[in-house]
Amino acid sequence: MNTLTRTITIEEAPIAIATLDNNLCFINCSNPWQQEFISPDNEIIGKSFFDVVPSTPRLFRSVLENSFSIDDNIVEEQKHIMPDGSNKWYQWSIKPWKEIDGTIGGLIITCTNITKIKRAKDLLIAAENVAKMGGWDLDMITNTIHWSRITKEIHEVPLDYVPCLETGINFYKEGEHREKIIELIQKAITKGEEWDTELQIVTAKGKELWVRAKGMPEFVNGKCVRLYGIFQDIDKKKKAEIKNAQIKERLDLATEVANIGIWEYNLHKDELEWNDEMFPLFGVKRKDFKGNFESWKATVHPDDLERCLQEFDMAVSGIKDFKTQFRIVHPDGTIKHIKANAGIFKDDEGKIIKMVGTNWDITEVVNTQLKLNKSEESFKGSFKSSAVGMALVAKDGSWMDVNDNLCLSLGYSRKELLQLSFQDITHPEDLEKDLSQLQMLLDGKVNSYQLEKRYFHKKGTIVYVVLTVTAVKDIEGNISHFISQVVDITAKIEAQKKSEEFLELTKSQNNSLLNFAHIVSHNLRSHSSNLSMLSNYLTEEQGVSEKREIEAMIVNASESLNETVAHLNEVVQISTEAEGQLQAVCLNEIVKNVEKNISALLQQKKVECQISIDQSIKVKGIHAYLDSVLLNLFTNSVKYSSPNRIPKISIQAIKSGKFIILNFRDNGLGINLERHGKKLFGMYKTFHQHEDSKGIGLFITKNQIEAMNGKIEVESIVDKGTLFKITLVAA
Amino acid sequence: MGKIESSCIIDDDPIAIYGIKKSMKEIDFCDTIVVYKNGQDAIDGLNNMVAEGIALPSIILLDLNMPIMDGWEFLDDFIKIPNNNTKAVTIYIISSSIDPRDVIKAQDYSLVSNYILKPIKSDDLLKLLSDGSNN
Known part of the structure; x- marks a missing residue:
């Protein structure tokens, strides 16, 4: 054991460490090891590794067995499922130890419980995934970059892609975005400034994306050794933001152009916000605007204020929407008409927290309406009166x-x-x-x-x-x-009609006077010329019998002259007498009376008479004239009746407006009207080879009828009959 | 031209006819005088003459105011007489009417040579004869 020069036992080591023999049984272990795997009172020495370390995966067993031949075997992460079902992660470091003779005596194993670190790391990866946030790390010494998976995904590069600083920068969109990131990196390296910005990149697949790039430098001895940071895909959010900004800009523009003021009032804080248009609309300077309810109240016309406040209260209490119209007074005294609409915003509990509304100037509309009302009023006035x-x-x-x-x-x-x-x-x-x-x-x-x-x-x-x-x-x-x-011109037209009628009457009277003058001159002249001629002959003639003949003719001529004068006198009388003598006359009585007077003649000629005149029909006329007219018509019909048939006379009267039309029809010889029509009613005109024809009857008849303001017309067919149509004024 | 062969008077006034005939005799106006009492009689008579091949009177004296058919109507019918030598006939209107409308109307008829106011005197007839010879 010469390797252990000092007797420091393994038990005292501050890390979890253990030595195993060739059979993977414990020779000894440190206290942290014992604490990690087994309770202190339990003996560990001599026990197999697999009895001590629970749930050792099969794979790890082979790692251990292989470790005899490997000098330094490290297992970075190894998951162990504990007997209670929980997971633990360990990092293992395994090394063989040798006997003095050089043979391998067993393994030295150190173990680090990395469960907490592993969990934190997992959490970070999960967070990265959710937030689409990746990490990156740049080692300034070795100039290597590490990108996390998400970072690679954002760049749309394969997971085995190896970036470097330059390629990393080149992903930023050429122009302002790339220039900006270079500037930020330089500032970080030279001045130690962090950055957090939003820029566009162009991914490996050519897609433009908005990203949030955050970077921090790490300095050692005043030198930047490392840059690291996060990288987040904010494209959707950014685009929405841009769109919102555009919409807002458009709205601002619209409200500005339309001169629509927008206001927002926070009821709790008594805060009133106005957009730019509100200030000129209300004639208030921004610096004078206090931004509370009072600042609005101060602008409202005193006469409208009370009503407006009521309407405001009603809107706040939800009774009625705030849709109104009021006058405001500008500081310079001009009065403007404002139209206002507002909506209310409620919090989660349904309490009204603020009102947002619009205001616009309707002064012109109101004034136009007032003018219109006035002109309508004046029209109504003139219409009525x-x-x-x-x-x-x-x-x-x-x-x-x-x-x-x-x-x-x-x-x-x-x-x-x-x-x-x-x-x-x-x-x-x-x-x-x-x-x-x-x-x-x-x-x-x-x-x-x-x-x-x-x-x-x-x-x-x-x-x-x-x-x-x-x-x-x-x-x-x-x-x-x-x-x-509608201009009523009835009076004018009636007057005009009257004067036209009068003119017509005068004309016809003038005409008949002229005609009469010619008739007189002609008829008298024919007699006078005869008389003068005959008296000449009388003085020149010697023979007695001749003289007697001439004398007889003179007597004849003077008698004719007398007769003519008598006729003319009659006509003159008709024309002059009639005026003022017109009275209501029952037509039926007249006709019946005349029929009776000539009944002898009618019976002698076997004339059939049919008279149908309503008793109620009365005309404005002169009794004697009507007698004379009817007598003439009756005698004419008898005189010119056809010898080939029984004479028939039918007389009817019909009312037509203010006139009575008397139809006197016979079935006699008839008159060739084409030939004689014009002179039928002329003086001394005869149309039949008849001894009694004198050509005076119809002439007188016409004059008498006209004297009664009537007229006479004729329809006739030769050898069929004649219809005299007499129009008289109804009484 | 002096005396003519035949003339015609159309008038309903017997006194006027008497006067004209008397004047005609005085100046030996013509050999024969035909008299009709109205226009219708005259048209009928003249039509008969044409039918019988007798020459029409070379002068017709025509009154205007007559019953049945007056002078104007006679003029309208006269030109309708078929196969006639009406162009050789000279028509004079003889009337007591001094109504200018009658005088003007007479001028509208090309058949009418002149308008002579009654009473007709022998001087008037002499003038007719000389007019006729001038033509």
């Missing part, structure tokens, strides 16, 4: 609103009118032209139109108007309804 009729008309023509003046013109109450459409009360003859103009308006071809048209008054009378229709468009430019202006 307008001197012309006005209406708001829906696209289907129904009245949406009408003013008093229109009601007055049309005779309906407002309520009645609103249940009608303009089509309902428009004169049918004017409807088409109104609708076609309206269509043009609907089609956008015109913006408004104007026309003269007729409505029906509630009483049924015609209302003449000038209508102007204008389209009203909504914000999108579509027609929403129409504004109709």
Whole structure:
């Protein structure tokens, strides 16, 4: 035992150490060994290694057996399962010892319980895996780098990859990322600064990744000997962060452009935060902003403050969302209208901890609305009190609103009118032209139109108007309804019609006067020329019989002259007497009376008479004229009856508006109207070879009817009959 | 041209006819005088003459106001007479109407040579004869 020069026994060694013989039985062991494997009172010497060290794996047995031939055998980690089932990890160092003669006498074994270290290491690896965090280590002396598995995985290199400092740096993305890491490493080496940064690398497979790189230098004697640190894949997080930042930037930009202020109020701490837009919105300088509830309260218009505070309280107590509108007063006194929306945030217990809201300036909108309201009011005012009729008309023509003046013109109450459409009360003859103009308006071809048209008054009378229709468009430019202006021109039109009627009457009177003058001159001249001629002959003629003949002719001519003058006188009387003598006359009575007066003649000629006139029909006329007219028509029909058939006369009267039409029909000879129509009612016109034809009857008849403001027309077919149609004014 | 062969008077007034005939005799106006009492009689009579091949009167004196068919209607029908020598006939309107509308209307008829106001005197007839010879 010369190797042990001093008698220090193995038992005293501070580490777990034991010596075994060739049979792997204990020769001796240190106290730590004994403490590690067996209770102190148990004897260990002489026992087999495998009896002492429990659960020695089969593999370890062969390691021990091989150790006799190996000079220095180290087992870094060996797992042993204890009898109670727990695991223990040991590091073994095994070396053979020799007898004096040089033969191997057994093994010296040291043992370190590395269970705790092993567990910590496992934990670290697990953590590395979970956090995708790898480690690295750079030995500055040997210039070798060690990468942990995760680090290699992050770089997407095979597990047997061997990096060096340069290749390691080259994984960083070229440009700012690579420059940054070089700078950081240099600072660490020269100044001892640590780093912790986020950079992009390009993996072996070409993928760009965000990593967190943390590095620490180790200095010995003022010289950096080692760099080590961690390496973490933060790509997902970083990308999410970048995306968030982009979204925030966009939101900031949007709120800035839209002038939307965002605020956040912490109720517990009474902390109010404003974004940049809030300050110009409220006209508050950032340096004057105290950042509490009071700073907001101070801006609100005094008249709106109480309401706003109530609404705020309601929002906080969850009764109603904070969605409101209020006025604020800028320090310079200008008043702005603010629209505000806010949401509330609750903690886990459901308590409201903060409110986040938006504010924006709606001053312009409010002012525009005010102006609109004012113009609407003034429109309503002028609509109501307008001197012309006005209406708001829906696209289907129904009245949406009408003013008093229109009601007055049309005779309906407002309520009645609103249940009608303009089509309902428009004169049918004017409807088409109104609708076609309206269509043009609907089609956008015109913006408004104007026309003269007729409505029906509630009483049924015609209302003449000038209508102007204008389209009203909504914000999108579509027609929403129409504004109709209705100027009642009934009075004007009636006056115009009256004056036209008067003009027509004057014209026709002038015409008939002129005609009459010519008739007079012609008829009188023919007699006077005869008389002058005959009297000339009388003075020149010598023969007695000749003279007598001429004298007889003079008597004839003067009688004719008398007769003509009498006729003309009659006509003059008709025209001058009639005025002011018109009275209501029962037509049926007149006709019946005349029929009775000439009953002898009718019976003699066997005329069949059919009279059907309602007793109630009355005309404005002169009794004597109507007698004369009917007598003339009766005698004409009898005089010009056809010898080939039984004469028939039928007389009917019908009411047409304010007129009565008397139809006097016979089945007599008829008149060739194509030939004689124009002069039928002329003086001294005859159309039949008849001795009694004088050509005065119809002339007088026409004058009498016209004197009663009536007219006479004729329809006739030769050898079929004649219809005289007499229009008289109803009484 | 002096005296003509035949003339025609269309008038419903017997006194006027008497006067014209008397004046015609005075100046020996023509050999024969045909008288019709209205336009319809005249058209019928003239149509008959054409049908029988008798020459139409070379001068027609036409009144305007007549029953059944007046002077205007006669003019409208006269040009319709078939196979006639109406172009050789000269028509004069004789009327007591001084209505300018009648005078103007007469000028519209190319058939009408002149418009003579009644009463017709022998001087008027002489003028007709001389007009006729100028033509």
